Amino acid sequence: MTGNESPSRSEDDRLAVVVAKPRAQDAIDALQAEGVYDADRSVSEHGADAVAIPVTESPENVSHREVVRQVGEPRLRTLEDHLHERGWSDDELDAAPGSWAVIGSVVLVDIGDAPRPGEVGRALLTMHGEADTVLARGPISGTHREPDVEVIAGEGDTETVHREHGVEYGLDLAEVMFSPGNKAERARMGDTVESGERVLDMFAGIGYFTLPMAAADADVIAVEHNPVAFQFLLENAMRNGVQDRVQAYRADCRDVLAEGLDAFGEAPTVDRIVMGYYDATESSGDGGFTYLDPAIGALAPEGVVHVHEATPESLAFERPIERIEAAATNAGRSVDVLDTRRVKGYSEGVAHTVVDARIR
Structure with a gap:
């Protein structure tokens, strides 16, 4: 049938x-x-x-x-149900993970202080038949934003293909980061760009924002410094059939902008820039801004910038807007704030925020 x-x-x-x-x-x-x-x-x-x-x-x-x-019994609805069936006490259940995500064939879980991680992993595999590996997620660190993960159950294959909103992301979760909480923002960027726009993705990774924007017929200059993430970026452009709309460079985005986009065979300005990095608004220490200054210099008149920041809740969205306005003033330009969004919690008291601004 x-x-x-x-x-x-x-x-x-x-x-x-x-x-x-x-x-x-x-x-x-x-x-x-x-x-x-x-x-x-x-x-x-x-x-x-x-x-x-x-x-x-x-x-x-x-x-x-x-x-x-x-034919069979209704499933146990929650992780707590599964662990209770395995004999966990109330105190142990209080320490059980409260969040996880299925990324392709891998379950990525914040294990915290949970006892017997292997039992947690096996329970999650029972709950998610489409997965074959469970990884405990640690912090992202280093210049290349590298993940710290540990296999706690299943086959242990950390390489997978994740699909969302019609886009396929090939990745190795032991080598490159992937934030499940950014799902809506990835889809939104594909809906935001217009066909034929020239977009610069300054921190492209494996193509988090590049791929949905290219799939929407934007022409994307994608810059990524991490060699592993860059290789997946190239493969993912081909996997999604958008390689003709993605110009990828393995480099520090500051070096690319210092050279000028025309030095890379591109027009000297772009219509839109995505700055998907938590420290995108950091100061350069001399009254300027490490990434905002070169970004605004590469933006066409009336261009739009999407600035991500890890912002203390008490300063959202005041701090990122003030920094964007200061960088624009340094360049003799002005700012129209188009939208602000809280994507997710970053850490206690800190939010992952995004500001969309037109730079006149």
């Missing part, structure tokens, strides 16, 4: 749609949007390369291999 055909079902039948394992998260998102995803049951493996995703009825708008019947 294929396509949207549905088997006859009795009142006790539980249905699931079978999809290729790499498509699992996209399919779950689409089934949730259609209102037919059954959250009371678990995703389970279905053969070597597929998963069965529980549904309340056969979907009309989500492609799938077949519809099958799943």
Whole structure:
């Protein structure tokens, strides 16, 4: 049985749609949007390369291999349920992780002070049949923003392909960072750019913002210094079929801007700049700004800059706006703030903020 055909079902039948394992998260998102995803049951493996995703009825708008019947008990709904079944005490449950994310075939979890991390990992694999590895996430550090992770359950394969909003991101979670909390912001950038715009992504990484913008027909100059992330950036541009709209450079973005974009075979200014780095507004110590000054110098008249910052809650959004205005004044230009957003919490008392500003 294929396509949207549905088997006859009795009142006790539980249905699931079978999809290729790499498509699992996209399919779950689409089934949730259609209102037919059954959250009371678990995703389970279905053969070597597929998963069965529980549904309340056969979907009309989500492609799938077949519809099958799943017979079994309703799943345990929460991680706490799973750990309680494994004999965890109330005190131990209080220390259990409160957040995690499925990235491709990997579950990335903030393990904190939870006891018996291996049991946490195995429980998460039970909850997420589309995943085969669980990583405990540590801090991001170093010039290249490198992650610190530890395999706590599963096969231990840290390389995966993550799919969201029609974009595929190939990455190795042991080598490069990926922030699940930035999902909406990545999608928003794809919706914000206009076809034919020239965009500079100063901290491109594996293509977090570059790929959705290029997929929306913008021409993107993507600069990334980390050699591992840069290799994934090149591969991801090809994976998504946007290599003709991405000009990628492995370099420090300050060096690229100091040379001038025309030195790299590009026009000397761009219509839009994305500064997806928490310290994007840092001072250079001489009254100027390390990244804002060269960015504004590369921005066309009436161009737009998207500035990310790790901002103390008490200074959001005052501090990043003041810094953007000061940098614009240094360049003899003015600022119109178009939008401000709090993307997520960065740490206690600190928010990941974004300011969109037109530089006149």
